[in-house]
Amino acid sequence: MGRVFTWLGIGLLHVLSYLPYGIVARFGEALGSLLYRIPSRRKRIVQTNLRLCFPEKSEAEREALARETFRMVLRSFAERGIFWCGSDAQVRRWVQIDDQANLPALHGTPHIVVALHLAGVEAGAIRVTQYLGDHAIPGHSLYTTQSNRLFDAHMKRWRGRFGGNMIARTQNTRDVVRLIRKGEVMQLIADMDFGARESVFVPFFGVPAASLAAVSRLARLTGAKVIFSYTEMLPDYQGYCVHLLPPEADVPTDDVVSDTRRMNAFFESVIAPRITEYYWVHKRFKTRPEGEPGVY
Template sequence: MNFLRTQTNYLEGTILLIRIGVFIFWLIHFLPFRVIVAIGNGLGTLLYPLAGERRKVGMINLALCFPDMSDAVRRKLVREHFKVFCRSLIERSILWWSSADRILGLIRVEGVEHFEAIKDKPSILLMPHFVGMDIGGQWVALHTDGVSMYANQKNRYLTELLLKKRGRFRHQHLYSRQQGLRPILKCIRAGRPFFYLPDQDQGVKDGAFIPFFGVPAATMTSVPRIAQMTGARVVPCVTRLLPGGEGYVLTFYPAWENYPSGDDIADTRRVNEFIEQRVQEIPEQYFWLHKRFKTRPEGAPPLYPK
């Protein structure tokens, strides 16, 4: 009985702390944008020396992807990444609580004609893990009813909060990974763009080892398979954070021609090649803190310390 009471008190205390954190997060969105940017940069500067494990992951990823880069340059890049990563977290307060006019006023869009060409048609908006991905997602949500997949958080309150904030504009269809692809395929066929993040290590059960900067990376082959099943056009898009109070640039790229080709491996390699090209343009804004190469080919040694 004492154990149960202790666990209950712990959970209640955790939920209270989370709610206090969310309240502070809500207050932040009232601040001027330049101040919010400064808070994010400052938080990243403070977190860099403290988050030793994630800092090591970032350094390992950079060493694998850019073997010719010096350690000094890698350290500088990881330090800059912590700043833009924390910026993106803090600036979500704007996405979650600010008006549509404020959000749209911060985003400059390039290649909007590529979005308009597939709007209300079966399509996949290919959004790799750059720190500005949620900003691009919110712009899309302000312009059309879309569909996306989410992962349940350990805390139910956080899961419900994330769902509420991601679906605050228009009519967004959000499905958990546990619900599978069937409802998503139905939405795509109905003309709702699928906001898809293709570049995290989820094993090779539904994928394959595809080179990413020359390193075998467990990569889902979902993009060509979903495109084949639904007739969807694939339109890549990337959002980059601008310095200071300048906001963001969301870039839509032309829909891929001759895609899918019928070769899932070659088509998935095309996804990784696109991401490689964008990473070389804004390397500090790619999500280096994820263990992208955690799943290894049979017999290959692990790349990250346990």
């Protein structure tokens, strides 16, 4: 039955790719509103994250944020039908590029593009790969392998269909280092909890969070510039704009904790104006500092 449901999901994504963007986005929002009415583990995770990160807000305010978060997350899932299965022209139409980093000019020099899980994360990553292809620049993205092998194979193909090379996080680090040193673009989404072994504890909206130290370590090891990036949801169902900011002058340093704190500060600055676009559905505080109880 698992394979049947996987194929049904794959089929739905292809169907959505043929529908107008506005209809797909509204369908996702409506589905999110419906699912929020049903008690679920993900709903509790969202509520817990918002309570921890925004204690100054009232319970009613956090409940409204949680409800809208579900709408935005489900919208982004529905839109993947377009960004994973739609045409080259569709992706260009619905995702703008704001390249303040001037990626083509950086080709041949080590650099890392660091992003976070906003609703447009898939749209932005695919559009950057497409943009790089326009300039004949190889692009690579680190990704987390899915437990469903059938879906994982399709997802890897969809994400790399414009020439992007998908690299599993479990792959040999030496391969990643080699590609960065060659000056090829490496996209890394770095805002999740990958456990204490790969992380350092630094604040995320005032809460100690296991935060990925790989950005600082890879940048120091390869001499890479760090480019922060985020994908903004445009109003009135106009799609997205992926912003590639100028290279960070102060990252990396000799202090991994300081670098990782700077990265989280960037994430906070991007999330604060658009709280409900963030993927609060993730267990951002799953790993706790020694001696502290779990929050989920």
